[in-house]
Amino acid sequence: xxxKVTLDAVDRDILFHLSQDGRxxxxxxxxxxxxxxxxxxxxxxxxxxxxxxxxxxxxxxxxAIGRGLEVLVNVEIYAQDRKSFQEFEDTVSAFEEVTEFRxxxxxxxxxxxxxxxxxxxxxxxxTEKLSSLPAVLRLESHLTMKEIKTIP
Numbered sequence: 001x002x003x004k005v006t007l008d009a010v011d012r013d014i015l016f017h018l019s020q021d022g023r024x025x026x027x028x029x030x031x032x033x034x035x036x037x038x039x040x041x042x043x044x045x046x047x048x049x050x051x052x053x054x055x056x057x058x059x060x061x062x063x064a065i066g067r068g069l070e071v072l073v074n075v076e077i078y079a080q081d082r083k084s085f086q087e088f089e090d091t092v093s094a095f096e097e098v099t100e101f102r103x104x105x106x107x108x109x110x111x112x113x114x115x116x117x118x119x120x121x122x123x124x125x126x127t128e129k130l131s132s133l134p135a136v137l138r139l140e141s142h143l144t145m146k147e148i149k150t151i152p
Contacts, residue, residue, distance in 0.1 A: 005050045010035065014043055015052070019151075022056040067115035070099075071122055073130070074108035074140040088135040097125050108140070 013033045017024060030040035047053045062068055079085055092101055100113035116122045131139055
């Protein structure tokens with residue numbers, strides 16, 4: 001028995017349009033996908049209830065809020081026990097500068113996306129917050145030369 005939701009062409013079209021503009025009215029969305037508003041709304045509600053659509057949000061320009069420098073950080077840690085992993089994850093998750101945080105299979109142990117104002121702010125983040133954590137073994141920073149594609 002599978003929990004996978006079956007999507008038809010209209011469902012995929014609805015998802016495409018909502019991913020492009022989550023503020024579309026149901027009337028406008030229905031017009032774009034070739035439905036009348038009531039069945040379109042039923043489909044959107046079904047997609048939400050099935051967990052296919054998990055929310056709607058604003059896409060923020062990082063530069064406009066003083067977060068113009070984004071750095072990708074690979075982190076390896078010393079810890080091998082669950083308690084240390086959890087403490088590290090709880091601490092890093094709470095850092096305001098961290099916009100994405102993933103535990104990886106293999107190496108590195110973690111992938112962190114950091115957004116700060118500039119290089120000085122990043123240096124402060126690394127030296128005063130991240131590298132000072134007891135579990136940290138190695139950090140490797142990657143600065144973007146050019147952003148090619150991003151899907152918010």
